[in-house]
Amino acid sequence: MKNKQFLLAARPVGLPTRQNWDYVETEVAELADNQVLIQVEYISLDPAMRGWMNDGKSYIEPVQIGAVMRAGTVGKVLKSTSSEFSEGDYVYGHCGVQKYAVVGIEGLHKIDPSLAPLERYLGVLGMPGMTAYFGLLDTGLPKAGETVVVSGAAGAVGSIVGQIAKIKGCRVVGIAGGADKCAYLVNELGFDAAIDYKSEDVQKALRAACPKGVDVYFDNVGGDILDNVLTQIRMKARIVICGAISQYNNTTAVKGPSNYLSLLVNRARMEGIVVFDNVANYSKAATEMAGWIAEGKLIAKEHVVKGIEHFPETLLMLFNGENMGKLVLKVEAD
Amino acid sequence: MKNKQFLLAARPVGLPTRQNWDYVETEVAELADNQVLIQVEYISLDPAMRGWMNDGKSYIEPVQIGAVMRAGTVGKVLKSTSSEFSEGDYVYGHCGVQKYAVVGIEGLHKIDPSLAPLERYLGVLGMPGMTAYFGLLDTGLPKAGETVVVSGAAGAVGSIVGQIAKIKGCRVVGIAGGADKCAYLVNELGFDAAIDYKSEDVQKALRAACPKGVDVYFDNVGGDILDNVLTQIRMKARIVICGAISQYNNTTAVKGPSNYLSLLVNRARMEGIVVFDNVANYSKAATEMAGWIAEGKLIAKEHVVKGIEHFPETLLMLFNGENMGKLVLKVEAD
Structure with a gap:
């Protein structure tokens, strides 16, 4: 089982370029206790990611050189050693720019693909x-x-x-x-x-x-x-x-x-x-917004680019103003 | 009765210079109905005055070219055709950089020189x-x-x-x-x-x-x-x-x-x-601060320069950081 990952290779000066990333294919690690293996299906691309690539104090730690690039993701649990998640669950988390993630359960939460398309949990419901x-x-x-x-x-x-x-x-x-x-x-x-x-x-x-x-x-x-x-x-x-x-x-x-x-x-x-800061009230907000969507008062739009290999140039679409609605990267190319 | 006045002669570019002012000696006008003649004793010098000299929209109208420069003042009522003020009253108002002011009563309020030195009503009590x-x-x-x-x-x-x-x-x-x-x-x-x-x-x-x-x-x-x-x-x-x-x-x-x-x-x-914006609550604040002064918890300091003729260079003390405490100009030189 081959993973596909984008690692931060170097901190960018100005717009990120291909040289800021290492694309690697690696073996997926074995699960330790209380971990899950997630198959990432959609990766969120956000302007804030540019800040995470910089060194220095901010509201969140910078991504370290050589680490998988941080990103919000939705995906499916393939294996679990946690009592809280089971195989087949769909989850939101910060699993990074990779096809498979072996992670602890902190920050993961279940989402329901029957209520909304998966990618919407990275947009209006995320x-x-x-x-x-x-x-x-x-x-x-x-x-x-x-x-x-x-x-x-x-x-x-x-x-x-x-x-x-x-x-x-x-x-x-x-x-x-x-x-x-x-x-x-x-x-x-x-x-x-x-x-x-x-x-x-x-x-x-x-x-x-x-x-x-x-x-x-x-x-x-x-x-x-x-x-x-x-x-x-x-x-x-x-x-x-x-x-x-x-x-x-x-x-x-x-x-x-x-x-x-x-x-x-x-x-x-x-x-x-x-x-x-509002994490305690996310579900209340998501419920209200889902209601507005159902009533036709709130239109959600995702801009989906396919193929994790296209991550570097897809991220740049944000800074070039090329996306309309929420920009997401679908891991699979088809 | 000769007035001494500083008029705004030209809008400054950068620091005001002597060329931005006209110093004039004029006759004091007769009182119309509901006006008072005030002998200005102290003139407040404030950083905000620099903004009033500029053209353009701000929180207050700019001073017009040829007009007496706006300034907060304390002084004594010499004559009155208003039922609200009598000869001998001391008043705070925006009477401008001049020795005598003939003004309507809007914005004037009485102050009590027995409670605090007059100049203090331009500082901590102003x-x-x-x-x-x-x-x-x-x-x-x-x-x-x-x-x-x-x-x-x-x-x-x-x-x-x-x-x-x-x-x-x-x-x-x-x-x-x-x-x-x-x-x-x-x-x-x-x-x-x-x-x-x-x-x-x-x-x-x-x-x-x-x-x-x-x-x-x-x-x-x-x-x-x-x-x-x-x-x-x-x-x-x-x-x-x-x-x-x-x-x-x-x-x-x-x-x-x-x-x-x-x-x-x-x-x-x-x-x-x-x-x-807080004008409705000034007196409550002044009472509380006067109490702190009486208890020795709040020290008020005025920096007094004497002689209205020195207005142009005294104003510059603010921008050169030469004052310590509230800068005021005493109209009389002695």
């Missing part, structure tokens, strides 16, 4: 969905009638943020790259407006799309777009800092928001979130 | 004190045992912030420029530690002075010091954005905080404040 749900509702605190702006709006988190804000009665404006994504946000997801940052003057477009100003900004991108939104916030606005994908591959310092003094002028707040 | 009190307590939310860091710590606001944090049982670290100021913070105001940003590596000094990290940062300065503190914040830290004096005279863009993603890693918050 980390991106939880990030959107708790980040928007608990930190953004949107009220009906307010204006919510989200960047990375066609991505895994942003598309859910915007739809939840619509469910809560807000005016919702998405910022995304390209006419296709913008059309998708307005025509399929029901956003009130979308701004194509690649072809529009974002600040001017924001003024037009948010005539009353911005009450909540959910930021996935940082950089110039954060600065543009800062010029349009209303009094007591809440800015949720979820990520800064525009800055993750910088080879120079992160661009701090030059317009941050707008927080002062507008008595506004900028607050960071990390989804793991 | 805007800077209110800014410190509400900014620290309502937005910083310090808890006993937490570590509070304040920049501009020897200034009008910072010195009060640090002392209130001590009263609330916090470990307090001040950042100020120069050995004299640092000694004053520790020896006279009871701060636990002080960092001289002019001679010390602020980040290293913060690590030493805040071994558990920073729970509350009250920022008066922005720039590199804000970035340094961002690297040392604890989980769920609160950063109060009160001002950014290091940036007010920039001729290039404001330096945004490059380390703002520390908010994400630490689930921390950065929030702006404007003192005017």
